Amino acid sequence: MEKEKKRIDLGELIVPGIIIATMAVFLYQSIGIDRPEDNLRLVCIVVGVLALSLAVILFSIFRGEETDGKKKTPFRDTSLLKRQGLLYGLVAAYIFLMNILGFIVSSTVMLPLMFLASGVKKYRLIFAISLLLPVVTYILFRRFFNILLPEGMIETCLVDNVLYRKWF
Amino acid sequence: MFDLPALQNAFIMLMDWKVLMVIPIGLLYSIIVGAIPGFTTSMAITTLLPLTYVLDPLSAIVILASAYGGAIYGGSITAILLHTPGTPASAATAIEGYAMTQKGEASRALGLATTASSIGGAFSYLFVFFVMVPISWFALRFSSPELFAVAVFGITILAVIRGSSLAKGIAAGFFGFLLGLVGMTAYGQTRATFGRVELIEGFPTVTVLIGLLAFSQIFTMLEQKYIVQTGREFEPNFRDMVKASAETFKDWFNLIRSSLIGTFVGLMPAAGSSIASFISYNEASRNSKVPFGNGNPAGIIASEAANNASEGGAMATMLSLGIPGSPSSAIIMGALLIHGIRPGPKLFIPKDYDPYSGMTFVYAIILTQILAAILTWPMGLTISKWGSRIIKIETKVLAPLIAFLCVVGSFASRSFIFDASIMVVFGLIGFVFSKYGYPPVAIVLGIILGPIADGELMRSAMLFFGNPWMIFTRPIVIVLFSITAAALLFTAFGELRKKKKPAEESSDD
Numbered sequence: 001m002e003k004e005k006k007r008i009d010l011g012e013l014i015v016p017g018i019i020i021a022t023m024a025v026f027l028y029q030s031i032g033i034d035r036p037e038d039n040l041r042l043v044c045i046v047v048g049v050l051a052l053s054l055a056v057i058l059f060s061i062f063r064g065e066e067t068d069g070k071k072k073t074p075f076r077d078t079s080l081l082k083r084q085g086l087l088y089g090l091v092a093a094y095i096f097l098m099n100i101l102g103f104i105v106s107s108t109v110m111l112p113l114m115f116l117a118s119g120v121k122k123y124r125l126i127f128a129i130s131l132l133l134p135v136v137t138y139i140l141f142r143r144f145f146n147i148l149l150p151e152g153m154i155e156t157c158l159v160d161n162v163l164y165r166k167w168f
Numbered sequence: 169m170f171d172l173p174a175l176q177n178a179f180i181m182l183m184d185w186k187v188l189m190v191i192p193i194g195l196l197y198s199i200i201v202g203a204i205p206g207f208t209t210s211m212a213i214t215t216l217l218p219l220t221y222v223l224d225p226l227s228a229i230v231i232l233a234s235a236y237g238g239a240i241y242g243g244s245i246t247a248i249l250l251h252t253p254g255t256p257a258s259a260a261t262a263i264e265g266y267a268m269t270q271k272g273e274a275s276r277a278l279g280l281a282t283t284a285s286s287i288g289g290a291f292s293y294l295f296v297f298f299v300m301v302p303i304s305w306f307a308l309r310f311s312s313p314e315l316f317a318v319a320v321f322g323i324t325i326l327a328v329i330r331g332s333s334l335a336k337g338i339a340a341g342f343f344g345f346l347l348g349l350v351g352m353t354a355y356g357q358t359r360a361t362f363g364r365v366e367l368i369e370g371f372p373t374v375t376v377l378i379g380l381l382a383f384s385q386i387f388t389m390l391e392q393k394y395i396v397q398t399g400r401e402f403e404p405n406f407r408d409m410v411k412a413s414a415e416t417f418k419d420w421f422n423l424i425r426s427s428l429i430g431t432f433v434g435l436m437p438a439a440g441s442s443i444a445s446f447i448s449y450n451e452a453s454r455n456s457k458v459p460f461g462n463g464n465p466a467g468i469i470a471s472e473a474a475n476n477a478s479e480g481g482a483m484a485t486m487l488s489l490g491i492p493g494s495p496s497s498a499i500i501m502g503a504l505l506i507h508g509i510r511p512g513p514k515l516f517i518p519k520d521y522d523p524y525s526g527m528t529f530v531y532a533i534i535l536t537q538i539l540a541a542i543l544t545w546p547m548g549l550t551i552s553k554w555g556s557r558i559i560k561i562e563t564k565v566l567a568p569l570i571a572f573l574c575v576v577g578s579f580a581s582r583s584f585i586f587d588a589s590i591m592v593v594f595g596l597i598g599f600v601f602s603k604y605g606y607p608p609v610a611i612v613l614g615i616i617l618g619p620i621a622d623g624e625l626m627r628s629a630m631l632f633f634g635n636p637w638m639i640f641t642r643p644i645v646i647v648l649f650s651i652t653a654a655a656l657l658f659t660a661f662g663e664l665r666k667k668k669k670p671a672e673e674s675s676d677d
Contacts, residue, residue: 015336015604018597019343026346026360077391084387088596091383091571095588098575107572114568118390129569137576146215147580 086117102152107134178531194234202242212239225507234540241285252382257441260449260471267463279412282548288473289541291427292480312627313639317648319621340606344614354626375578379594380608430474434481441475448474
């Protein structure tokens, strides 16, 4: 059987890179711990995992990975990647906006954008879900579960200055 | 072994319609809530707490305990259909269940999960019913060193959830293990919190779970039009679910072994249903001829029977020793205390003036829970039949909806916007890790086991005046470590044998 020449896939370095970066943070943080018991144990774990991650990198690069006979390269479909990235960015923005605009307003604004980003073209469906879902969720959480959802600066300001203002 | 007059009185107590009515109410509510990602079993019980103020002590504990079992089961519905475990206890179910859904066998997977949950729950309470007294003797002997040994044993599960290679599975597991160490230590210091108050208790497990298993899945989901790839339209079929229920009994050995594992793990304080389900899943995979990870029914049976069986064990520890075996039983214990009932050895002493004391009360609870476990089967099948229609929706419509649920669920667990941000970060980690063959479930396992192992080891060191090696003077620890070593050696030899075989085959060619 002829052996195939293996190329170094830089993508394989991403995950070990994340693990090593986390280890480095832990190592740095563990220096500040006063108790010797804590410090020793944490450093041991960090060094252990660091060594393991390095082993994984070496294993991946020089020995090659055994998959089911098929070598799949992730993140090749750029149009799909763009769609995924856009949706991810919108969810991140939604969380950021929730703090400012409050749950209902930010959900009503961001849900249609999220639907459009994932490729939904039925505008009536988007409109209905984006309007109903936040309201129903809000009522369910507030009334039945007794969990307060973020009101946001604008909502708090409106409630304080309009609803609870002494007009007379 | 039995207190027959108490048993007779317990049956009389159960004749009250209020007690019988609260069982289906608790189940219905908790199965639905448990199926929502981000709503843990504890949350399902906590949200029912205000209702118990107006109920008598027995009805109060019955509705909460029914909700406990229902929520654990409910988590499996979305775990199977959307690879989104409603509760951490269903994380192992998601591996095999979702693989079956992708093969167009969602009805079968739901039937197996429902029956295994029902049998597991009923089995554990029946078991508790027979061995309540010896259980309290055994559980009393578990302290920090033994719990540390249990957590270490849990690490061997990484060999099963290995991803594309064993090394990657272990690397991901240890990564999770390390993330589990964030927060306050048993000595009172904070680790890697970067001054964030929200991280003092560590990464919130529910949030991390939502991020790694649910949110990350959205992006994978977008790669195809429907979740089911078989091409034929999936129609939720009640008959298939019932047929699969009968199939569960064919794997009776796995069912009983998993129920026993779940009951024993549940008995150990702090071990919980997630560990029970993973240990049982691990054992089932070790004994299976068909590989796990591609939709093996034995995996679903093992995971679901064990997580529901852990409930009976946890309740037994709570009632007999006054030690909550899980966060959920801690809440139930809190509810009992509100009603003036103190769980513990004294609970078994009958008081003439108090009907909610002695073995009568304990038997009444056990009997109602056996009934609740049996009721889980018809109610579970009916709810999952309707719930399973979700997979007929296009992924582009589902993705934003799940994203919305993930954000709300991660926020709801502690009411911190910060948690939703953590969820998004872990979602990205989960997506990238899974793309490169690192199993995100291994990270979850590490996050669950890390704090337990770390905390119990530290407490053991304190117990033995700074010398943690003294834990090996305890017989249960030695037994548990021997099992761990045997399991690891068995896996390593299996791995070596697998590698040798293809090498021999290729040399023959």
